[in-house]
Amino acid sequence: MAKPLSVFGELVRNFFKKASTQGYPFKKASVDSNFRAQIKYDPALCVGCQLCVKNCPADAIKIIQINPEDKPQVGADGKVIPVHRKFECKIDLTRCIFCAQCVDSCFKKALSSSQDFELASTDRSSLVYIKKYQDASQDKADSEEKEQK
Template identity: 65%
Template sequence: MAKPLAALREVFKNLFTAPSTAGYPHAKACPDAGYRARIKYTPQLCVGCQLCVKNCPANAITITLLNPQDKPITGEDGKVTPPVRKFECKIDLTRCIFCAQCVDSCFKKALCSSQEFELASADKAALTDVTKAG
Protein backbone atom coordinates (compact mmCIF):
# COMPACT_ATOMS: atom_id res chain seq x y z
CA MET A 1 0.00 0.00 0.00
CA ALA A 2 1.38 3.40 -0.98
CA LYS A 3 2.13 5.68 1.94
CA PRO A 4 3.49 9.08 0.87
CA LEU A 5 6.46 10.39 2.86
CA ALA A 6 7.11 6.93 4.35
CA ALA A 7 10.75 7.82 4.95
CA LEU A 8 9.95 11.00 6.88
CA ARG A 9 10.05 9.34 10.31
CA GLU A 10 13.49 7.90 9.59
CA VAL A 11 14.69 11.28 8.31
CA PHE A 12 13.61 13.06 11.53
CA LYS A 13 15.20 10.34 13.63
CA ASN A 14 18.48 10.79 11.82
CA LEU A 15 18.41 14.57 12.20
CA PHE A 16 19.02 14.14 15.90
CA THR A 17 21.72 11.46 15.79
CA ALA A 18 25.48 12.00 15.58
CA PRO A 19 26.99 12.05 12.06
CA SER A 20 27.96 8.65 10.66
CA THR A 21 31.03 10.01 8.92
CA ALA A 22 34.42 10.03 10.63
CA GLY A 23 35.97 13.40 11.45
CA TYR A 24 39.19 12.60 9.55
CA PRO A 25 41.67 14.40 9.27
CA HIS A 26 40.71 16.25 12.50
CA ALA A 27 40.02 12.96 14.24
CA LYS A 28 42.62 10.21 13.95
CA ALA A 29 41.66 7.32 11.67
CA CYS A 30 42.59 3.92 13.08
CA PRO A 31 42.65 1.18 10.45
CA ASP A 32 42.22 -2.43 11.49
CA ALA A 33 45.24 -4.27 12.93
CA GLY A 34 45.39 -6.42 9.81
CA TYR A 35 45.21 -3.50 7.39
CA ARG A 36 47.76 -3.59 4.58
CA ALA A 37 49.66 -0.34 4.09
CA ARG A 38 53.36 0.71 4.00
CA ILE A 39 55.73 -2.25 3.73
CA LYS A 40 58.63 -2.35 6.22
CA TYR A 41 61.94 -4.03 5.46
CA THR A 42 64.42 -5.52 7.93
CA PRO A 43 67.78 -5.80 6.09
CA GLN A 44 69.35 -8.07 8.74
CA LEU A 45 66.86 -10.84 7.93
CA CYS A 46 67.11 -10.60 4.13
CA VAL A 47 69.00 -13.31 2.24
CA GLY A 48 68.62 -11.69 -1.18
CA CYS A 49 66.55 -14.49 -2.73
CA GLN A 50 64.62 -11.91 -4.83
CA LEU A 51 61.32 -13.83 -4.45
CA CYS A 52 59.52 -10.63 -3.41
CA VAL A 53 60.89 -8.86 -6.49
CA LYS A 54 59.79 -11.73 -8.73
CA ASN A 55 56.24 -11.90 -7.35
CA CYS A 56 55.56 -8.17 -6.94
CA PRO A 57 52.63 -7.43 -9.28
CA ALA A 58 53.57 -3.75 -9.55
CA ASN A 59 57.38 -4.16 -9.91
CA ALA A 60 57.76 -1.80 -6.96
CA ILE A 61 60.64 -3.54 -5.13
CA THR A 62 64.35 -3.48 -5.93
CA ILE A 63 66.82 -5.35 -3.74
CA THR A 64 70.53 -4.81 -4.38
CA LEU A 65 73.60 -6.36 -2.81
CA LEU A 66 75.75 -3.52 -1.45
CA ASN A 67 79.03 -5.40 -0.96
CA PRO A 68 79.54 -7.83 -3.86
CA GLN A 69 83.31 -7.16 -3.69
CA ASP A 70 83.65 -8.65 -0.17
CA LYS A 71 85.52 -11.95 -0.22
CA PRO A 72 85.29 -14.86 2.21
CA ILE A 73 87.64 -14.51 5.19
CA THR A 74 89.98 -17.38 6.00
CA GLY A 75 90.69 -17.56 9.72
CA GLU A 76 93.94 -18.62 11.43
CA ASP A 77 92.54 -22.11 11.91
CA GLY A 78 91.83 -22.33 8.16
CA LYS A 79 88.08 -21.92 8.62
CA VAL A 80 86.45 -19.99 5.77
CA THR A 81 83.75 -17.51 6.80
CA PRO A 82 81.55 -16.13 4.04
CA PRO A 83 81.22 -12.33 4.04
CA VAL A 84 78.19 -10.74 5.70
CA ARG A 85 76.06 -9.69 2.76
CA LYS A 86 74.47 -6.28 3.02
CA PHE A 87 71.31 -5.43 1.12
CA GLU A 88 69.51 -2.28 0.17
CA CYS A 89 65.77 -2.32 -0.47
CA LYS A 90 63.95 0.31 -2.47
CA ILE A 91 60.16 0.29 -2.41
CA ASP A 92 58.52 2.67 -4.84
CA LEU A 93 55.35 3.82 -3.07
CA THR A 94 53.97 5.29 -6.28
CA ARG A 95 53.98 1.82 -7.81
CA CYS A 96 53.11 -0.28 -4.74
CA ILE A 97 49.50 -1.54 -4.68
CA PHE A 98 49.72 -2.66 -1.01
CA CYS A 99 48.70 -6.24 -1.73
CA ALA A 100 51.42 -7.51 0.66
CA GLN A 101 52.27 -10.43 -1.63
CA CYS A 102 55.96 -9.69 -0.86
CA VAL A 103 55.21 -10.30 2.84
CA ASP A 104 53.75 -13.72 1.94
CA SER A 105 56.59 -14.53 -0.48
CA CYS A 106 59.38 -13.74 2.01
CA PHE A 107 60.19 -16.91 3.91
CA LYS A 108 62.68 -15.07 6.16
CA LYS A 109 60.07 -12.52 7.30
CA ALA A 110 62.28 -9.61 6.22
CA LEU A 111 59.24 -7.76 4.92
CA CYS A 112 56.17 -6.93 6.94
CA SER A 113 53.05 -4.89 6.46
CA SER A 114 52.33 -1.86 8.65
CA GLN A 115 49.18 0.23 9.18
CA GLU A 116 50.83 3.51 8.07
CA PHE A 117 48.48 4.70 5.37
CA GLU A 118 49.16 8.45 5.29
CA LEU A 119 51.78 8.32 2.57
CA ALA A 120 51.00 11.41 0.52
CA SER A 121 53.91 13.83 0.23
CA ALA A 122 54.83 16.89 -1.81
CA ASP A 123 58.43 15.71 -1.86
CA LYS A 124 59.03 13.14 -4.58
CA ALA A 125 61.97 11.56 -2.73
CA ALA A 126 59.70 10.70 0.21
CA LEU A 127 57.72 8.44 -2.09
CA THR A 128 60.55 5.90 -2.28
CA ASP A 129 61.36 3.95 0.85
CA VAL A 130 65.07 3.15 0.94
CA THR A 131 66.31 0.84 3.72
CA LYS A 132 69.99 -0.06 3.90
CA ALA A 133 71.81 -2.60 6.02
CA GLY A 134 74.13 -1.34 8.76
Protein backbone atom coordinates in the same frame (compact mmCIF):
# COMPACT_ATOMS: atom_id res chain seq x y z
CA MET B 1 0.66 0.88 0.25
CA ALA B 2 2.14 4.08 -1.12
CA LYS B 3 2.58 6.58 1.67
CA PRO B 4 4.28 9.92 1.00
CA LEU B 5 7.01 10.95 3.43
CA SER B 6 7.40 7.33 4.56
CA VAL B 7 11.07 8.00 5.29
CA PHE B 8 10.15 10.74 7.80
CA GLY B 9 10.59 8.60 10.92
CA GLU B 10 14.04 7.56 9.80
CA LEU B 11 14.94 11.20 9.14
CA VAL B 12 13.99 12.24 12.66
CA ARG B 13 15.85 9.28 14.17
CA ASN B 14 18.99 10.10 12.23
CA PHE B 15 18.74 13.79 13.01
CA PHE B 16 19.43 13.09 16.68
CA LYS B 17 21.95 10.32 16.08
CA LYS B 18 25.67 10.92 16.09
CA ALA B 19 26.91 11.67 12.59
CA SER B 20 28.53 8.70 10.93
CA THR B 21 30.94 10.87 8.98
CA GLN B 22 34.21 12.10 10.47
CA GLY B 23 36.17 15.28 9.94
CA TYR B 24 39.01 13.21 8.53
CA PRO B 25 42.15 15.32 8.22
CA PHE B 26 41.45 16.91 11.60
CA LYS B 27 40.35 13.70 13.25
CA LYS B 28 42.55 10.72 12.69
CA ALA B 29 40.99 7.78 10.87
CA SER B 30 41.70 4.31 12.17
CA VAL B 31 42.23 1.15 10.17
CA ASP B 32 41.95 -2.47 11.14
CA SER B 33 45.04 -4.16 12.58
CA ASN B 34 44.94 -6.48 9.54
CA PHE B 35 45.15 -3.61 7.10
CA ARG B 36 47.78 -3.86 4.39
CA ALA B 37 49.52 -0.54 3.99
CA GLN B 38 53.19 0.39 3.72
CA ILE B 39 55.61 -2.54 3.60
CA LYS B 40 58.38 -2.51 6.22
CA TYR B 41 61.74 -4.18 5.68
CA ASP B 42 64.04 -5.71 8.23
CA PRO B 43 67.54 -5.87 6.70
CA ALA B 44 68.88 -8.10 9.48
CA LEU B 45 66.68 -10.99 8.34
CA CYS B 46 67.04 -10.64 4.56
CA VAL B 47 69.08 -13.23 2.71
CA GLY B 48 68.70 -11.65 -0.72
CA CYS B 49 66.82 -14.48 -2.43
CA GLN B 50 64.97 -11.96 -4.65
CA LEU B 51 61.68 -13.91 -4.47
CA CYS B 52 59.79 -10.76 -3.51
CA VAL B 53 61.22 -8.94 -6.52
CA LYS B 54 60.22 -11.78 -8.82
CA ASN B 55 56.62 -11.89 -7.57
CA CYS B 56 55.97 -8.19 -7.24
CA PRO B 57 53.11 -7.43 -9.67
CA ALA B 58 53.98 -3.74 -9.83
CA ASP B 59 57.75 -3.99 -10.12
CA ALA B 60 58.02 -1.73 -7.09
CA ILE B 61 60.54 -3.46 -4.88
CA LYS B 62 64.30 -3.68 -5.33
CA ILE B 63 66.76 -5.56 -3.13
CA ILE B 64 70.34 -4.46 -3.78
CA GLN B 65 73.47 -5.87 -2.21
CA ILE B 66 75.51 -3.03 -0.73
CA ASN B 67 78.78 -4.87 -0.28
CA PRO B 68 79.39 -6.77 -3.54
CA GLU B 69 83.20 -6.23 -3.32
CA ASP B 70 83.60 -8.14 -0.06
CA LYS B 71 85.47 -11.43 -0.51
CA PRO B 72 85.22 -14.53 1.70
CA GLN B 73 87.94 -14.45 4.27
CA VAL B 74 89.99 -17.17 5.90
CA GLY B 75 89.81 -17.07 9.64
CA ALA B 76 92.62 -17.69 12.10
CA ASP B 77 91.68 -21.35 12.51
CA GLY B 78 91.80 -21.92 8.75
CA LYS B 79 88.03 -21.95 8.28
CA VAL B 80 86.53 -19.92 5.45
CA ILE B 81 84.20 -17.26 6.77
CA PRO B 82 81.54 -16.59 4.12
CA VAL B 83 80.74 -13.02 3.20
CA HIS B 84 78.10 -11.44 5.34
CA ARG B 85 76.01 -10.07 2.48
CA LYS B 86 74.26 -6.84 3.35
CA PHE B 87 71.22 -5.52 1.50
CA GLU B 88 69.38 -2.37 0.82
CA CYS B 89 65.66 -2.35 0.06
CA LYS B 90 64.01 0.24 -2.10
CA ILE B 91 60.22 0.30 -2.42
CA ASP B 92 58.76 2.78 -4.82
CA LEU B 93 55.51 3.82 -3.14
CA THR B 94 54.21 5.36 -6.34
CA ARG B 95 54.27 1.91 -7.94
CA CYS B 96 53.37 -0.28 -4.96
CA ILE B 97 49.80 -1.60 -5.02
CA PHE B 98 49.89 -2.82 -1.40
CA CYS B 99 48.94 -6.39 -2.25
CA ALA B 100 51.56 -7.67 0.23
CA GLN B 101 52.50 -10.56 -2.05
CA CYS B 102 56.14 -9.86 -1.13
CA VAL B 103 55.24 -10.47 2.53
CA ASP B 104 53.80 -13.87 1.55
CA SER B 105 56.76 -14.68 -0.70
CA CYS B 106 59.41 -13.90 1.91
CA PHE B 107 60.18 -17.08 3.83
CA LYS B 108 62.57 -15.25 6.18
CA LYS B 109 59.85 -12.77 7.25
CA ALA B 110 62.08 -9.84 6.44
CA LEU B 111 59.13 -7.96 4.97
CA SER B 112 55.97 -7.10 6.85
CA SER B 113 52.82 -5.06 6.35
CA SER B 114 52.30 -2.02 8.51
CA GLN B 115 49.23 0.14 9.08
CA ASP B 116 50.80 3.39 7.85
CA PHE B 117 48.37 4.44 5.17
CA GLU B 118 48.89 8.20 5.15
CA LEU B 119 51.67 8.18 2.58
CA ALA B 120 50.82 11.21 0.49
CA SER B 121 53.61 13.67 -0.02
CA THR B 122 54.32 16.70 -2.16
CA ASP B 123 57.86 15.54 -2.68
CA ARG B 124 58.45 12.74 -5.12
CA SER B 125 61.78 11.67 -3.65
CA SER B 126 60.23 11.05 -0.25
CA LEU B 127 57.94 8.50 -1.86
CA VAL B 128 60.71 5.93 -2.11
CA TYR B 129 61.08 3.86 1.01
CA ILE B 130 64.75 3.03 1.53
CA LYS B 131 66.17 0.90 4.27
CA LYS B 132 69.82 -0.14 4.42
CA TYR B 133 71.63 -2.75 6.43
CA GLN B 134 73.46 -1.10 9.30
CA ASP B 135 75.38 -2.91 11.96
CA ALA B 136 75.58 -1.71 15.52
CA SER B 137 79.01 -0.10 15.21
CA GLN B 138 77.98 1.83 12.15
CA ASP B 139 74.84 3.03 13.92
CA LYS B 140 77.05 4.47 16.61
CA ALA B 141 79.32 6.16 14.08
CA ASP B 142 76.29 7.68 12.36
CA SER B 143 74.92 9.15 15.52
CA GLU B 144 78.34 10.59 16.41
CA GLU B 145 78.56 12.17 12.99
CA LYS B 146 75.16 13.77 13.52
CA GLU B 147 76.23 15.17 16.85
CA GLN B 148 79.31 16.74 15.31
CA LYS B 149 77.20 18.44 12.72
